[in-house]
Amino acid sequence: MVHPQEVDVIVAGGGPAGCVVAGRLAYSDPNLKVMLIEGGANNRDDPWVYRPGIFVKNMQRDGINDKATFYTDTMSSSFMRGRKSIVPCANILGGGSSINFQMYTRASASDWDDFKTDGWTAKDLLPLMKRLENYQKPSNNDTHGYDGPIAISNGGTITALAQDFLRASDAIGVPFSDDIQDLETSHASEIWAKYINRHTGRRSDAATAYVHSVMDVQNNLFLRTNSRVSRVIFEGDKAVGVAYVPARNRAHQGQTMETIVKARKCVVLSSGTLGTPQILERSGVGAADLLKKMDIKVVSDLPGVGEQYQDHYTTLSIYRVSNESQTLDDFLRGDKDVQRELFQEWEISPEKARLSSNAIDAGFKIRPTEAELKEMGPEFNALWDKYFKDKPDKPVMFGSIVSAAYADHSLLPPGKYITMFQYLEYPASRGKIHIASPNPYVEPSFDSGFMNDKADFAPIRWSYKKTREVARRMDAFRGELTSHHPHFHPGSPAACKDIDIGTAKGMLPNGFTVGIHMGTWHKPGDTYDASKVHEDIKYTEEDDKAIDDWIADHVETTWHSLGTCAMKPREEGGVVDGRLNVFGTKNLKCVDLSICPDNLGTNTYSSALLVGEKGADLVAEDLGLKLRLPHAPVPHAPVPKGVPATQQLR
Ligand SMILES: Cc1cc2nc3c(=O)[nH]c(=O)nc-3n(C[C@H](O)[C@H](O)[C@H](O)COP(=O)(O)OP(=O)(O)OC[C@H]3O[C@@H](n4cnc5c(N)ncnc54)[C@H](O)[C@@H]3O)c2cc1C
Numbered sequence: 001m002v003h004p005q006e007v008d009v010i011v012a013g014g015g016p017a018g019c020v021v022a023g024r025l026a027y028s029d030p031n032l033k034v035m036l037i038e039g040g041a042n043n044r045d046d047p048w049v050y051r052p053g054i055f056v057k058n059m060q061r062d063g064i065n066d067k068a069t070f071y072t073d074t075m076s077s078s079f080m081r082g083r084k085s086i087v088p089c090a091n092i093l094g095g096g097s098s099i100n101f102q103m104y105t106r107a108s109a110s111d112w113d114d115f116k117t118d119g120w121t122a123k124d125l126l127p128l129m130k131r132l133e134n135y136q137k138p139s140n141n142d143t144h145g146y147d148g149p150i151a152i153s154n155g156g157t158i159t160a161l162a163q164d165f166l167r168a169s170d171a172i173g174v175p176f177s178d179d180i181q182d183l184e185t186s187h188a189s190e191i192w193a194k195y196i197n198r199h200t201g202r203r204s205d206a207a208t209a210y211v212h213s214v215m216d217v218q219n220n221l222f223l224r225t226n227s228r229v230s231r232v233i234f235e236g237d238k239a240v241g242v243a244y245v246p247a248r249n250r251a252h253q254g255q256t257m258e259t260i261v262k263a264r265k266c267v268v269l270s271s272g273t274l275g276t277p278q279i280l281e282r283s284g285v286g287a288a289d290l291l292k293k294m295d296i297k298v299v300s301d302l303p304g305v306g307e308q309y310q311d312h313y314t315t316l317s318i319y320r321v322s323n324e325s326q327t328l329d330d331f332l333r334g335d336k337d338v339q340r341e342l343f344q345e346w347e348i349s350p351e352k353a354r355l356s357s358n359a360i361d362a363g364f365k366i367r368p369t370e371a372e373l374k375e376m377g378p379e380f381n382a383l384w385d386k387y388f389k390d391k392p393d394k395p396v397m398f399g400s401i402v403s404a405a406y407a408d409h410s411l412l413p414p415g416k417y418i419t420m421f422q423y424l425e426y427p428a429s430r431g432k433i434h435i436a437s438p439n440p441y442v443e444p445s446f447d448s449g450f451m452n453d454k455a456d457f458a459p460i461r462w463s464y465k466k467t468r469e470v471a472r473r474m475d476a477f478r479g480e481l482t483s484h485h486p487h488f489h490p491g492s493p494a495a496c497k498d499i500d501i502g503t504a505k506g507m508l509p510n511g512f513t514v515g516i517h518m519g520t521w522h523k524p525g526d527t528y529d530a531s532k533v534h535e536d537i538k539y540t541e542e543d544d545k546a547i548d549d550w551i552a553d554h555v556e557t558t559w560h561s562l563g564t565c566a567m568k569p570r571e572e573g574g575v576v577d578g579r580l581n582v583f584g585t586k587n588l589k590c591v592d593l594s595i596c597p598d599n600l601g602t603n604t605y606s607s608a609l610l611v612g613e614k615g616a617d618l619v620a621e622d623l624g625l626k627l628r629l630p631h632a633p634v635p636h637a638p639v640p641k642g643v644p645a646t647q648q649l650r
Pocket of ligand 1: 014016088592
């Protein structure tokens with residue numbers, strides 16, 4: 001199909017939010033011409049996207065993987081002991097939803113209320129939260145939806161390790177709940193849901209749900225992939241179109257080859273937290289000082305563009321588990337027989353296959369007790385008083401278990417592993433991103449800001465200890481993989497102990513070196529006794545320092561970027577108003593997670609979809625349209641029944 005040079009609405013960026021806006025608007029009126037322009041490739045029916053269990057492959061940085069863009073800190077950071085952080089972002093249609101880990105959580109009600117913007121309270125947004133979901137789990141509350149395009153389920157299998165984790169979490173005071181994504185619970189564990197359709201075993205990505213579904217039944221949604229939007233075209237302060245360039249600048253000796261498409265009604269920027277501010281700045285919307293230095297004509301002086309970058313912070317610790325445990329390690333390591341078996345299983349019965357899962361089957365949200373708070377130091381306590389104390393629905397940390405090592409297996413000893421992820425949900429640290437040139441191919445200047453507020457160390461330190469106590473209490477626990485833990489002094493009682501001797505001998509029964517003794521180098525742990533009553537490990541100040549150094553050396557993105565084009569008053573550094581209009585412009589909206597003025601305690605796919613749904617409503621209102629519900633049938637997925645699932649046996 002030849003693409004028109006003029007449409008009604010242009011959506012720049014095909015992540016979750018952009019897919020929702022483009023798909024909802026196009027479906028609402030077959031006469032409305034909508035163009036979605038995405039920098040990455042089309043994800044349609046890509047088996048490396050839709051098979052859930054292979055998601056880690058999307059994080060390979062081998063020069064071939066172009067499903068992600070890897071943003072690297074421009075300067076090394078003294079807060080991370082001279083290190084630079086790397087934040088991978090999606091570069092494919094569907095955005096993060098095509099490559100993410102598929103973990104389903106939702107923000108707390110107070111997170112939305114804290115936006116302090118009309119129309120954006122949790123109560124206002126609840127109908128939209130429901131509208132997007134095809135919730136396929138049993139539920140104990142009425143906050144979920146059953147007729148939407150995005151499937152949420154427990155996936156094909158849940159490992160016994162997840163049950164082991166839940167039991168051990170209970171033993172340290174984190175109770176089990178059926179559903180902690182009820183917008184209120186902040187201290188409990190659950191079987192962690194996934195963006196996987198339980199009937200098809202496929203990933204539930206936003207492009208398949210909102211865009212391919214409409215393109216299958218209508219011809220007014222024009223999709224342009226591998227095309228990077230370089231800038232918005234303005235007539236005065238009115239957005240009238242965009243210019244885009246080929247995603248890879250291989251032709252024409254580095255010259256930019258722009259194509260212009262006109263938008264009769266409006267332009268929506270949805271290029272994500274790290275993409276959208278760059279487009280704005282290249283278009284003349286940003287801090288006037290910065291733009292003038294680059295000879296960019298100022299359309300609207302908005303110093304908040306690209307500022308207040310936020311994320312969640314991940315540390316991970318890896319543990320040995322028994323040889324009998326069901327983990328994905330052999331599959332991930334590249335064992336051909338295991339890979340063949342698992343891929344075949346997925347082809348034959350995806351509804352119950354091991355690959356119809358992300359192997360992240362359980363997790364928790366936690367808040368500290370009074371006693372724990374006392375140990376967390378003045379910086380965090382000041383933050384607690386300001387941010388958490390009066391908001392009982394806000395968790396401080398998330399923890400989850402992966403039934404495998406989330407690591408490069410070529411660097412690990414043989415064996416079976418679990419990974420404990422620790423996620424800081426509301427960091428106080430802030431970063432920023434700004435263009436370094438008007439040229440869309442030049443890398444921006446990026447400061448992740450990770451750990452630049454000291455208050456962020458204590459909760460991560462606390463949650464490392466918590467998840468370690470959980471791991472030690474699991475029946476399957478067989479030691480700590482010392483390379484993936486803090487380097488405690490070898491004489492400290494807190495020092496990590498690697499694989500237990502029984503597990504080592506079971507794994508390498510003919511090994512002559514198994515169990516040899518050489519001082520601190522080789523000292524296999526005692527045989528593990530699962531029936532033992534555990535005492536919490538006691539940490540000294542020196543131990544805590546070792547944990548903080550480890551945090552500085554290893555803390556990373558949770559891939560949950562937000563906040564660089566905040567929805568707040570212009571005089572407070574805001575970029576968009578409550579209707580997502582960019583201040584000082586006309587017919588231009590930002591609709592993605594860049595608009596969040598504050599953090600959201602959740603894995604952010606649900607929030608990106610929600611911002612997309614809200615954005616779709618706002619544009620529809622502007623254009624005098626009414627959205628058509630339910631949405632077009634999702635390809636490959638059975639039509640939702642619109643009723644809550646029961647605990648069906650398969
Ligand atoms: C590796 C990874 C793992 C994650 N795991 C989870 C998880 O398990 N659960 C969860 O809830 N969330 C997870 N997330 C987060 C979630 O996917 C994101 O929060 C969500 O995708 C953000 O949506 P968005 O629409 O704001 O932007 P994005 O998803 O970033 O989409 C932006 C889109 O715009 C495109 N783009 C950028 N610049 C341009 C340009 N100039 N022109 C045209 N197109 C452009 C990009 O290619 C991308 O497709 C993960 C994210 C990643 C990257």
